[in-house]
Amino acid sequence: MSTPHIAAKKPCLVTLKRKGKAYFWCQCGLSKSQPFCDGSHNGTGFEPLIYKAQKDGEEVLFCACKQTKNPPFCDGSHNALDDSYEEASQEDIAASASLPIIPPDEKGKAVLDGGCYVVTPTKTTAHHVGGWQIRPVIAGRDGARFLSQFLLQPGPDAQALAVEGSEMVLFLNQGSAHITIGGKIFKAGPQTGFYVRPGEGFHARSLSDTPIELSCVICPTGPEPTPLDTMPDIFDDRIPQRMMAMDPAKRQTMADRFYQVLVGEDMGSKQVTQFIGEIPRSRAAAHRHLYEEAITILSGEGFMWTENARAAVKPGDVIFLPKKQLHSLECTSESGMRLMGAFYPAGSPAINY
Ligand code: FES
Structure with a gap:
């Protein structure tokens, strides 16, 4: 043998x-x-x-x-x-056909089983501090135990932001920007990930008239980033590489879908992994992960399914997925779906059960 x-x-x-x-x-x-x-x-x-x-x-x-x-x-x-990722069986599709589509509430949030939810961040209440517009998307009060997520938009006079004691992973959703971490400046286009070590601060400035928008995941979960009068003079030189854009050479294939880790253990992240992935028009078989995850839909539409309900998803929406929650993400768009995920503890996004 x-x-x-x-x-x-x-x-x-x-x-x-x-x-x-x-x-x-x-x-x-x-x-x-x-x-x-x-x-x-x-x-x-x-x-x-x-x-x-x-x-x-x-x-x-x-x-x-x-x-x-x-x-x-x-x-x-x-x-x-197999040639294709494990998809929902015809029996499962038939059995779930009558499950309700949960509509979003007035704050743009549709709550599914086990505390899983889909939220439209632009429907949440924004506040302004230190020249930033900040929208909380995932927080402890939502049932998150390990990570928080905020949607950030800097104004022209935005101050540096920092969080004490947590790692941060940033994702430039739109626009081109200079992202400054400590004293180091990184020039980036859209759909680029960044890693900020505990104790470091960051700043973002648009390189055009187009406003920029950042998703910020904080791990362990904690309060939103705090504006500072000056950028902390801290940059961990042991890890100079803090930025990762999409790179076809770094793709990991899983049958007919792929993912690319943007921020992970290779970049020094101890707690959280950030990745970008693409799935074809399909509905995955229901499965679970041992991690808690935040998923941002970048393109394509579909449904997030849990045991007894589903919620529609579209570009910009964020899914909060608790650890071990049975779920399936369905893409209904002919052109497929692109998503960005961040999860705790750090590891491979391919591991499911
Ligand atoms: S790699 Fe063997 S079961 Fe996952």
């Missing part, structure tokens, strides 16, 4: 009992006790891989397809086992 058997095309969520306890992960794929070894590997040339729990009650997604490059953990490789 030279290649492992594909036991399943999704990982197994398991809770490991206590720190230091050894678990034997099946590498051959023949075990009937996935993801753990039951001895079926005898004579195959495969051996189980031993993993010791890092903490009491550690929750992990162990690979069951046996194609992962990061054993014993799922790394999303199961998404590339």
Whole structure:
């Protein structure tokens, strides 16, 4: 036996009992006790891989397809086992056909199951501080436990902004700008991501008459960025590269869809990953993530589905997705859908279960 058997095309969520306890992960794929070894590997040339729990009650997604490059953990490789991403079955589509479409309330928010919601940021209440227009989009009062999101528009006299103790990932939604982090200036076009380390401040200035708009995700969740009279003289030189635009060479494909990490562990981000992705006209099979996520729709229309309801999504809308919430994002546009996501804890956007 030279290649492992594909036991399943999704990982197994398991809770490991206590720190230091050894678990034997099946590498051959023949075990009937996935993801753990039951001895079926005898004579195959495969051996189980031993993993010791890092903490009491550690929750992990162990690979069951046996194609992962990061054993014993799922790394999303199961998404590339077929020509197309796993889509909702005809039975699921028929069963959900009568689920209600939740209309947005007067603040532009449509609440789905488990605290998941879709919000139109321009319908939320804006306030002005330090020369910025700030719209809270995701906050602790909305049920977010790990991240916050704000929509920011700088005026001509906008001051520097900072948040104490949290990482920030920025995304230039529209316009061209000079983004200053600490004393370093980055020139960027639309749909570019930026990483701001704890203790650093940032500033943004449009390079044309077109107003610019930034999505700002703060992790751990906290208060909105605070205006400062002067930019903090702090820039972590160990990580000089803070900006990432779309680059076809950096795309990761998942069957008929792709994503590109803009800000992640490679850039030094410890808490949060930011990515851009594209999906074709399709409705993914319902699935879950072990992370809490904020998704901004950049182009295309469709629906966000949870167990008992759905909400329409369109460009500019933001989806708050709690950890472990069953969901499916449907794209109804012929030209597909582009989205930007940011999630905690940092990792691969391909990992689902
Ligand atoms: S189940 Fe194997 S990589 Fe996800």
